[in-house]
Amino acid sequence: MTCRPAAQFVVITEVRANVGMAVDDVVVEEQLLTIGVFARRSRLSLRALRLYDHLGLLSPAVVDPDTGYRRYRDDQLFTARLIVGLRRLDMPLSDVARVLSxxxxxxxxxxxxxxxxxxxxxxxxxxxxxxxxxxxxxxxxxFPAFTVLEREVPETILLSEIKAVDLPALRATVTGAIARLTRRAADHGGAVGGPMVFFHGEVNEDSDGPVEVGIPVRTASAATRREPAQLQAYVTVTRAQWEWPQILSAYDAVEEWIRQHQRTGVGAAREVYRVGIDPVAAEPAEEVCDVAVPIVAARR
Known part of the structure; x- marks a missing residue:
């Protein structure tokens, strides 16, 4: 039985020569590491290496077509150790891919x-x-310093989509829904206000809402619903306060105000966005949305 060296081996790739090929074109030599050695030196498990190959983050230099053995170049250790470090920061693999690409x-x-x-x-x-x-x-x-105010909101015709969504997919889901609804709003006389995001349930690591995204429009149809006139307690949120989980403090402030003033919330909490404002691109002090909760009017 012939044993391969533990640390590395020499791959000799034979290329069948065509007429006129030079001898130097026939044989190519390269020093490669077995997957076991590469795993030990990179501090990545075999399972992780297979996963990163599947995701396109770190593919072997050579895969034997007959045996499936994977071989890596020594200079790929930098990428492997970089992935190890980024994952120790709990960076999602999607962001790791952006770093590497x-x-x-x-x-x-x-x-x-x-x-x-x-x-x-x-x-x-x-x-x-x-x-x-x-x-x-x-x-x-x-709670952090938020000024909770009250306002009367008239009945609104709402073109909306509702979906169960987990926290990692929340922003992409909302962004996609706003884009679709904005295009469809033209068939309903156009938008008459900024986007609204209704949370009919918690969205966190354990709960998936559901979440409703809506655009106020001018005319009703079978695809719209009516949000009734209501009294709201609300706070205004800046770009710096808008990122999750900071924005949760705004919800906490409104809920605490409702409790302290012995009021009752009667509908889904929602974020009401400014017209024409992109929260992602806004300046830190710029107002991007209100966090609002419908409430019962105080007894006289």
Whole structure:
């Protein structure tokens, strides 16, 4: 029995020569690592290597067509160790792909944007943990400074879509629905207000809503519904406060105001967006939406 070296081996690819081919064109030599050695040196499991190959993140340099053996180049260790580091930051594989697919300066931008979002999320979660601790100790729960106001909202004709959606898919689902509904609004006299996102249930790691996305339109049809006239308690949210999970503080502030003022919420919480404002591109201090909850009017 012939044993292959543990660390590396020499692949000799024979190319059948056509008439006139030089001898140097016939044999190509390259030093490659077995998948086991590459796994140990990269600190990735065999399962992870197969997954990253399937996703196109890190494909073997050579796959034997007869045996299926995978071989890697030594210089692929940089990519493998980069993936290891990014995953230790809990970076989603979709973002890892963005880091790897473009020039290095683009990868740096993706990494910096991702980590800035992580720090914002951690800051929110730190504050939330402190508020929940105060509540458990019997103290009064504090919320970030939001000014809760009331307003009367007239009946609205709404062209909408409703769908169960999990948290990772929420933004893409809402963005896609707004684009579709905006196009369809032309058949209903055009849009007469900014997009609305209704949360008929929680959207988090354990719950999938459902979520309804709507565009206020001028004329009704079988495809529209009527949102009744109502009194709302609401807060205005800036771009800096809009990112998840920071925006949850706005919902908490409205709910706490309702409780403290002994009012009753009577409908789905919703985000009402400004006309012509793209929240993603807005400046940090720019107002992008209101978080609102329909309430029962106070007794006289």
């Amino acid at each position: 473009g020039p290095r300066e683009v990868g740096v931008e993706v990494l910096e944007e991702y980590w800035a979002a992580v720090e914002r999320r951690l800051a929110f979660q730190r504050g939330l943990a402190e508020r929940l601790g105060e509540s458990l100790r019997g103290g009064q729960t504090r």
